Amino acid sequence: MTPSYVALDVEIPSDVRQIEPIVNLVTEHCKSLRLSRRQCSLNIPVALSEALSNAIIRGNHEDPRKHVRLRATVSDQALVFDVVDEGSGFDMQKESHDPTTAEYITREDGRGIFLMHQLMDRVEQFRGPQHVVRLTLNR
Amino acid sequence: MSFTLKKNGDVVVVDVEGQLIVGNRQELKQKVLDELEKGDRKFLIDFAQTGYIDSSGLGVLVSLSKKIREHGGELRLANLNDDLQTLFELTKLDTLFQIADTRERALEGF
Numbered sequence: 001m002t003p004s005y006v007a008l009d010v011e012i013p014s015d016v017r018q019i020e021p022i023v024n025l026v027t028e029h030c031k032s033l034r035l036s037r038r039q040c041s042l043n044i045p046v047a048l049s050e051a052l053s054n055a056i057i058r059g060n061h062e063d064p065r066k067h068v069r070l071r072a073t074v075s076d077q078a079l080v081f082d083v084v085d086e087g088s089g090f091d092m093q094k095e096s097h098d099p100t101t102a103e104y105i106t107r108e109d110g111r112g113i114f115l116m117h118q119l120m121d122r123v124e125q126f127r128g129p130q131h132v133v134r135l136t137l138n139r
Numbered sequence: 140m141s142f143t144l145k146k147n148g149d150v151v152v153v154d155v156e157g158q159l160i161v162g163n164r165q166e167l168k169q170k171v172l173d174e175l176e177k178g179d180r181k182f183l184i185d186f187a188q189t190g191y192i193d194s195s196g197l198g199v200l201v202s203l204s205k206k207i208r209e210h211g212g213e214l215r216l217a218n219l220n221d222d223l224q225t226l227f228e229l230t231k232l233d234t235l236f237q238i239a240d241t242r243e244r245a246l247e248g249f
Contacts, residue, residue, distance in 0.1 A: 016162045042191060042222035045158075049193040053161045100231040108202040111194035111230055118229050 004075035011067045012052075014060040019052045026072060026081075033074065034139060043119040043137060044079070050112040051083040051133045059085025059131055078121070081135040089131035092123075142167050144174065150181040150249050152242070156188045159196030168199050172206065180212030183245050187218035197230060204236065213237075217245040 007029055012018040023045050030040040052068060060066035069084040092113055097104060099111045116123045122136040142163075143154040151174050159167060171182060184200070186192075192200075204214045217239045219227060227233040239245035 020158060020160060020162055038222060038225075042225060045191045046193055046226065049160055049191075053193065053195065057161075105231060105235060106201060106205065108198035109194075111197055115194055115226075115229070 008072040014056045047119040055085035059087035083133045089127040153184045159192045161195040164199040182214045
């Protein structure tokens with residue numbers, strides 16, 4: 001069994017235009033791992049975009065002085081992404097709803113957290129000195 | 140990533156090259172709204188050259204569809220790859236849009 005290793009540890013400014021390049025970098029790296037095509041082209045890019053977007057917009061309120069850190073850890077069992085912002089965090093549980101219901105389906109917003117849960121095996125939130133959203137995708 | 144708008148008869152066809160995500164969704168929204176303002180009512184967004192769409196991109200499609208309908212028009216989608224099809228099914232947005240396999244089929248009877 002190979003020990004887990006940190007494949008990526010970067011900080012980006014709180015600017016949504018920074019999301020695509022960093023997601024592309026992660027996706028490229030994923031292709032060198034034993035992952036399915038769909039995991040590389042759908043699950044990871046979409047779920048990671050949602051987590052980074054939440055961190056930049058809701059966590060750091062797009063404050064250019066604040067940063068978002070992304071740490072990707074790879075093991076034989078899983079890929080783990082920690083997305084860390086400088087905000088106090090929001091209650092993800094409280095804001096989770098089913099956007100497929102008649103009440104929500106015609107709304108423009110409110111699909112991000114739902115998609116993270118649908119596309120990842122586990123979504124966790126840690127609120128302490130830092131606000132961390134951890135996405136886990138089993139291999 | 141870019142959005143190209145072309146007229147096919149009275150239908151405005153929008154090609155989405157790259158991703159439709161939080162960083163560029165406003166650009167797509169504004170381009171389509173500008174055409175709506177000018178009087179166009181039929182819109183087709185073609186995803187043949189699209190990678191992935193995030194929740195903001197999906198939200199913009201929902202919002203544009205509503206806006207276009209309010210003006211008596213229609214928005215159709217075409218060429219969703221397997222991943223995009225999955226995304227629309229997960230969010231049940233496949234029930235909200237008329238989605239065609241090809242651009243030609245989408246234009247039929249528009």
